[in-house]
Amino acid sequence: MSAMQPDQYNSEHYNNYEDPGSDEEAVGDGRPTIVIMGQKRSGKTSIRKVVFQKMSPNETVFCESTPRVMNEPITGSFINLQTIEFPGQLDAFDTAFNPKEVFSTCGALLFVIDAQADLPEALRKMSAAMIRAYNINKNIKFEVFVHKVDGLSEETRMATYRRIFQKVQDDLADHTLDNIYITYHMTSIYDHSIFEAFSKVIQKLVRQLPALIKLLDMFNTACSVEKSYLFDVSSKIYVATDSNPPDLSTYELCCDMIDITTDLTGIYGNYRIDTNAPPQDGYNLESQSVVRLKVNQVLFMKQVDKYLALIGVMKKEPFEKKGLIDYNFQIFKNGVTAVFEIGRLAITRH
């Protein structure tokens, strides 16, 4: 374990991972947009409410049918974007919705498919939507959520995935658009797969991601951390993770830790009434928590800013050197702040 050198976080280093001149943040209010589409009753509203509005998955059964296009910005979170959900009964490319304006500022098109429902109609609609969206904006990132897989066996899941993948590829090939890269996620609102899937979608929209990955790698190396995540505490979506392969079980542990910390902070947290007050859940910049696991591992959480928190998993022995970890964390925190500051300056200049 070694101390991280402040010089490693100067702006020259960041420039290797960022090109402010070509910053393509969303126009308008500056928020990237995620368009959510899918057949009726595929689970679009449930996903949105569970991920961003902290609704319990059981309560989503009682959500009413979405009667109109829901355009909601996500506030109170590091994830400064907006979601546009089109009801399954409506055609998103109807001229009444001005599709050119919608999709030209769209960062990602997220299509939700109900794995337990009839697939052909959904796949046909999805292919058509992707083709039309691509024709409007070639920079859109296409994500497919194969949803409601919690009720399927592993074999059925894989079979469904293969079927969807093949059908979409065939449709795109028919239109000579097989160069479109589509990411598939198997999701369910009853476990953490939906959060992880959304995390991956969000990461693609974070321009500072390479710099953050590098920072996390360096922190892990310096502190002997096995796995680290940079979480948005409000939505439990991780904005960045290190280069090590992600592990769903670790991610679930981290989410549970956030839940526990949030609940305890809500009871014992220190609230301040001023403009720099912490979020409503009681966090402040000094917040941190430690969970010692039975398997000789430690989970630690340290607040980076009012929305972001660093959660790391490491062995018990290296964790004893708290002073070093704290020092390295401070360097890491300064680095993250500088990364986003540079991004803000770039937007302003642009």
Place this chain on the structure above:
Amino acid sequence: MALCHFCEEHGPRVVMTTQALKRTGIQRHANVDEDEEKGEKKKEEPRYKMDILSVNEFGKVDFDTIPQITDEDVVFASWDRTIELVDDESRCEACSSVGPNASHIANDYLAGRSYVTTQTAINEDAYAVTQSVCFKAHNTQNLLPLTLTSLEDDEPTPSTSESSKTEDGEGIIFFGKAQDKYTAVGRMFALKDAKSRGFKRRYGLLCISQNHQLLTWKFKDIMVEVNMTADLLKLSAEKVHDCEQEIDKDQVIRSGQVLGWIQGHEQPKIEYDTSRSFTKIVGNEEAFFTLHRDCVSILQILLKPDATMKFDGMSNLSVSRYVERAAEAMAIAATEDFAVISKKIEQPELKAILIHLVRGGQMICQCDYAPVRSKFLFAFSVLLPNTLVDIASDQRKYCIEKNLLGVDECVPLPTPEQYDLVIIKLVKTYENECYGVADFDVNVVRLPEEQLEPVPSVVSKYLGALENEIAHTTTSILHKALTTIKEEFMTLVTSISSTYPTTARIAALLKVHSKPVTDLHVYQFWKLAKLRVPRNGKLISISEEPSFPSKPIQDDLPTTRKVSASIPIPARKSVCEDDVGFSTLSSSMPSVFSSTNSLPIGTPSTGSFAQTSPLSSNPSSAPDSSRRGSFLNSVENSEVLDQCRPVSDDDLFATSG
């Protein structure tokens, strides 16, 4: 008017449309080009014939100027029933209403208009517009608050008030599209449904017009009616929903009461019924008919010409003619009510009531339903000259000045020793909430103690008209008969008052013409109509001899215009015939029948004295009594009650000669 909803399967759909169509004598195929119509005449039988589910008519006998083609055809509007209503959209039961080629019809012959309710709009333009409005209404993010319609006049208008993004998606919409030249206002609301996602279904009640100014001007009037309809629908749906939740207890988890212990994998699948029809949700098989009636009422409000507005292409003369016809229609409706009421009262009691009224007595109607009181009192107003009717149907306490007074049953009334009154109580015996019809019994609680004998001639004639079979063939004939009797007696009063100044001479004249002496009592009251002397609420005693001015009283003033001339009121003293003893007070006393309220095609939930067809109307069809002038000022001094000198028979014969 359009009812739209968001279907689970099909998205936004127009469920029902009510259109107002002008009545013309020529039948045209609405979807056929004029050139084609002028060309070859179609000889084959029309493939489509509209199914008429109901026809309600108002004023047909008196105002229908369009001859019926055949006995079978129902002539209405400017189109016939051989038109096919084209619908491009797929529909389920939830998206359907009256059926693809069926309609409810309401004919307003007075206004020269027909109101047709169909599943989709009749003509292509209206069809496209309603679809567009429905789509846009359901996609509106910012709705105006529901409290907008309860604002006072100085509160912000729809354009200036802040919109609110309501969580439940309920509110008022107001938008227009210049290129399509339409404006729409409406109420978006949700009905509870135990078998839909989220236990609610989204509906919207929309009012669409090409006339932006019209909708802006009548925004509040429309929204009051629309909100009332929406709230009633919500109430009905809530009752059905609660009943279903109560009955189907095995599915109680649907209401989310036991969420805490349910695991995602173990949760039973809830049975949805996405195609549940509107009638099932509100629990009323006749819901569309009721809605048709309400939409007709709203369109009537919208299309009623307002004296303060100017409509393009409608002259002031047309407006005044419309108002006159409206007044006549209301008078005929009142006569019809009077005919029904007279059958509910025993003959001796009816006679006593009529005698009391024509003498200027006060009749009080006790009933807890204000519209019913209003109708009842209005019915009796046809028996008196317009200027003598002082009607107040919604008083919270006893008021002596009004000769036709309506109060709630709990209002205390004076004892018989204090005032001689007729008190009638209306008791509800039957009500049909679906059709908004109710029946009331008429109970005579109190009659005046003094019974005049013989019966005054005008009362005898009134009773004779009621018993006359010919008069009962149509209401308009009876109305004309009663009006003629009234006018004849009024003419007599006018001529007598100008020719015979003293009561004694009048009594002698009546004796000569074999008129009952009791006519003098009626004469004493009816002469006030020409003299503009306000009533004091008391019956005039014949023993006090009033004096009359020598100068003829101006009687050429129309009853509906303001009387601006004023003459000083003399003090009570002995006045000879040459003195001017009467005053003409300035007063604004609009005629009973000049009200500009909506026409009563029918009345929902207002009680009926006749067998009315279940059509809707503005419940406030009775004249607004608050606009009447008050006769409170110096009632004692306004009548000059002086002693007259005795009249000898010589004088009498000299005069009559």
